[in-house]
Amino acid sequence: MQIWDPTYECMPREEIAQLQLERLQATLNRVYKTVTCYKRKFDEAGIDPEDVQSLSDLARLPFTTKEDLRLNYPYGMFAVPLREVVRIHSSSGTTGKPTVVGYSRNDIKTWANLVARFLTAAGVTHDDVVQIAFGYGLFTGAFGLHYGAEAVGASVIPMSSGNTEKQIMIMQDYKTTALVCTPSYALTMADRMERMGVDPKGLSLRVGLFGAEPWSEAMRREIENRLFIRATDNYGLSEIIGPGVAGECESRCGMHLFEDAFIPEIIDPETCEVLPPGSVGELVLTTLTKEAFPMIRYRTRDITSLDYSPCECGRTIVRMKKTMGRTDDMLIIRGVNVFPSQIEEVLFDIEGCEPHYRLVLETEGAMDVLEVHIEVTENIFFDEMKKQRAFLEHVEKCIHKVLGISVTVKLVEPNSIPRHEGKADRLIDNRKR
Amino acid sequence: MLKIKNINTYYGQVHALKNVSLHLNAGEIVTLIGANGAGKTTVLNSLSAITPPKTGEIIFEGSDIAGLSPDRIVNLGISQVPEGRQVFKPLSVEDNLELGAYLRYRRREGRGAIRKDVENIFSLFPRLRERRKQMAGTLSGGEQQMLAIGRALMTKPRLLLLDEPSMGLAPLVVKEIFGVIEKLRGEKGTTVLLVEQNAKAALAIADRGYVLETGKVLLEEKASELLENKEVQRAYLGKDKKEIWER
Numbered sequence: 001m002q003i004w005d006p007t008y009e010c011m012p013r014e015e016i017a018q019l020q021l022e023r024l025q026a027t028l029n030r031v032y033k034t035v036t037c038y039k040r041k042f043d044e045a046g047i048d049p050e051d052v053q054s055l056s057d058l059a060r061l062p063f064t065t066k067e068d069l070r071l072n073y074p075y076g077m078f079a080v081p082l083r084e085v086v087r088i089h090s091s092s093g094t095t096g097k098p099t100v101v102g103y104s105r106n107d108i109k110t111w112a113n114l115v116a117r118f119l120t121a122a123g124v125t126h127d128d129v130v131q132i133a134f135g136y137g138l139f140t141g142a143f144g145l146h147y148g149a150e151a152v153g154a155s156v157i158p159m160s161s162g163n164t165e166k167q168i169m170i171m172q173d174y175k176t177t178a179l180v181c182t183p184s185y186a187l188t189m190a191d192r193m194e195r196m197g198v199d200p201k202g203l204s205l206r207v208g209l210f211g212a213e214p215w216s217e218a219m220r221r222e223i224e225n226r227l228f229i230r231a232t233d234n235y236g237l238s239e240i241i242g243p244g245v246a247g248e249c250e251s252r253c254g255m256h257l258f259e260d261a262f263i264p265e266i267i268d269p270e271t272c273e274v275l276p277p278g279s280v281g282e283l284v285l286t287t288l289t290k291e292a293f294p295m296i297r298y299r300t301r302d303i304t305s306l307d308y309s310p311c312e313c314g315r316t317i318v319r320m321k322k323t324m325g326r327t328d329d330m331l332i333i334r335g336v337n338v339f340p341s342q343i344e345e346v347l348f349d350i351e352g353c354e355p356h357y358r359l360v361l362e363t364e365g366a367m368d369v370l371e372v373h374i375e376v377t378e379n380i381f382f383d384e385m386k387k388q389r390a391f392l393e394h395v396e397k398c399i400h401k402v403l404g405i406s407v408t409v410k411l412v413e414p415n416s417i418p419r420h421e422g423k424a425d426r427l428i429d430n431r432k433r
Numbered sequence: 434m435l436k437i438k439n440i441n442t443y444y445g446q447v448h449a450l451k452n453v454s455l456h457l458n459a460g461e462i463v464t465l466i467g468a469n470g471a472g473k474t475t476v477l478n479s480l481s482a483i484t485p486p487k488t489g490e491i492i493f494e495g496s497d498i499a500g501l502s503p504d505r506i507v508n509l510g511i512s513q514v515p516e517g518r519q520v521f522k523p524l525s526v527e528d529n530l531e532l533g534a535y536l537r538y539r540r541r542e543g544r545g546a547i548r549k550d551v552e553n554i555f556s557l558f559p560r561l562r563e564r565r566k567q568m569a570g571t572l573s574g575g576e577q578q579m580l581a582i583g584r585a586l587m588t589k590p591r592l593l594l595l596d597e598p599s600m601g602l603a604p605l606v607v608k609e610i611f612g613v614i615e616k617l618r619g620e621k622g623t624t625v626l627l628v629e630q631n632a633k634a635a636l637a638i639a640d641r642g643y644v645l646e647t648g649k650v651l652l653e654e655k656a657s658e659l660l661e662n663k664e665v666q667r668a669y670l671g672k673d674k675k676e677i678w679e680r
Contacts, residue, residue: 015456018436018438018454018456019456019653021438021454022454022455022456022643022650022653023653025452025454025649025650026643026644026650026651026652026653029646029649029650029651030651030652033651049649050451050452050649052452053438053439053452054439080663080664084663084664104662104663105661105663106654106658106661106662109658109661110658289654291662
């Protein structure tokens with residue numbers, strides 16, 4: 001297994017802490033001086049950068065949200081004058097004013113280096129032909145992967161998104177070995193190959209780097225089985241840097257988050273309290289090396305958990321779980337935060353379960369009750385009631401272990417749950433408010 | 434090898450260092466750059482306990498050295514070359530070097546070993562050998578700087594603190610001295626903390642750098658990246674002077 005930047009990726013935990021503290025203090029001194037928004041927020045919270053003397057003091061600083069970026073549209077959050085910015089990216093702005101982010105020359109280098117780390121972790125080398133099927137444009141995905149793959153020394157095909165038949169033709173003719181796109185587009189390609197009569201086994205493709213949207217383990221298996229590749233996950237968001245915040249290694253037990261460049265925290269999205277390691281909650285990120293667009297405690301709205309135990313690959317940096325959806329998906333059931341994706345994950349791990357399920361919330365007396373409906377399949381059809389009851393109890397126990405609340409599991413007719421992508425369709429909330 | 438956490442140093446009422454944290458890995462050359470009064474020299478003086486910090490931790494090779502006296506610190510393997518050389522002017526070059534080994538005499542190390550090290554210094558700076566009997570006060574600025582470095586090396590430090598070694602020297606001499614610093618790291622693995630006004634020269638030989646401003650650290654980056662940083666270029670490398678951007 002190759003490691004792109006062992007100095008930082010395999011740094012002893014104690015040294016990571018020292019480096020993070022130094023860089024955090026320097027970043028705070030800088031943003032307090034150069035970004036009006038941060039100065040105002042810190043002053044309002046009555047905190048001076050000098051008060052931050054340890055990494056735990058970070059929790060005393062105010063959060064930054066997408067709203068702050070919108071209020072400071074377009075350049076208000078930049079920490080350097082515009083003429084030192086060499087690149088500008090922005091979000092699509094479908095839900096309001098877009099958010100604008102900038103990169104200095106060093107930021108572009110830092111970014112390429114971070115992307116090179118997760119490409120290397122996924123097994124991409126200078127021998128690979130990398131087809132980038134993210135849209136080139138304001139979106140950070142394509143350019144991030146492009147510069148990172150060039151840094152690794154791979155041959156980059158800047159294909160951009162769309163034009164699926166041409167994508168497949170190029171993939172065949174140019175002997176693409178690594179595919180970069182969204183996981184759903186990988187499946188679209190697989191569908192199209194089927195229709196075109198192209199056998200994916202005849203391709204040179206061996207690895208896929210998928211990101212830019214949350215995807216389940218079920219989807220990973222489907223992609224791997226249909227395209228005959230290893231599908232790896234990576235994480236990033238434009239407000240922080242774009243792709244290059246975290247990525248999976250070959251052990252695929254979570255995404256290594258590059259802690260020399262970012263400090264992650266997990267908070268309860270309701271109370272905003274910092275949660276202990278291992279808890280599921282909202283990811284909050286602070287940048288440590290960004291020059292043009294530093295972010296202090298940015299609320300990503302992504303739900304995940306952090307694992308600080310050492311990984312067999314040799315990297316010492318923390319691993320974040322595959323994102324389990326957005327804070328907007330969160331349900332509060334009897335005071336416990338529940339994410340539908342947590343239940344999906346449990347079901348997926350139980351032998352015999354197909355990921356066709358529905359969550360039904362009811363009020364019984366003053367209590368919220370959660371029912372999980374699973375479709376009967378051949379695998380879980382039992383003629384004996386005893387066996388069926390044992391199976392249901394097993395599922396209930398597994399869910400209880402993860403969520404900490406008890407639920408009722410019921411079997412329903414095959415094909416009685418509508419087939420849709422997206423979480424909203426899986427949830428029926430009949431609670432009386 | 435060295436870890437500093439949140440040191441605060443005062444000159445009377447003046448708060449000269451505010452929560453400075455930095456580290457050095459063994460065998461690294463790290464430079465501190467910044468304007469006059471930024472606190473660069475104060476960092477060195479805090480380390481060597483000439484102006485001990487009021488609060489904060491200084492961990493050298495695993496043990497906390499904050500609060501130790503300067504001689505104990507030298508004894509542990511940290512040696513400082515002060516700003517303005519401060520050689521003993523009425524003494525000969527040789528005597529200056531031997532005085533550098535004062536603690537080793539106290540430890541009853543054999544005279545032979547110390548003599549041998551004086552010779553080693555001479556092979557590092559051949560010009561000092563030519564002037565071994567001369568009074569230090571009669572040396573040129575560059576030679577005095579070489580002597581000051583040589584004197585610090587006589588304690589056989591693992592960490593060398595250098596304060597403005599290029600000050601007032603001709604470019605060619607600066608080049609020679611910086612060449613020796615690189616050689617020391619390369620051959621003996623000496624770790625170097627270098628304070629410099631001449632940021633360009635310092636960043637050229639350093640692995641990493643910290644930018645200080647009014648007693649605070651503003652940046653920590655690889656030296657090559659600091660050279661690319663526009664803020665550093667404008668403030669410390671003398672580029673872009675015409676286009677200073679007013680915020």
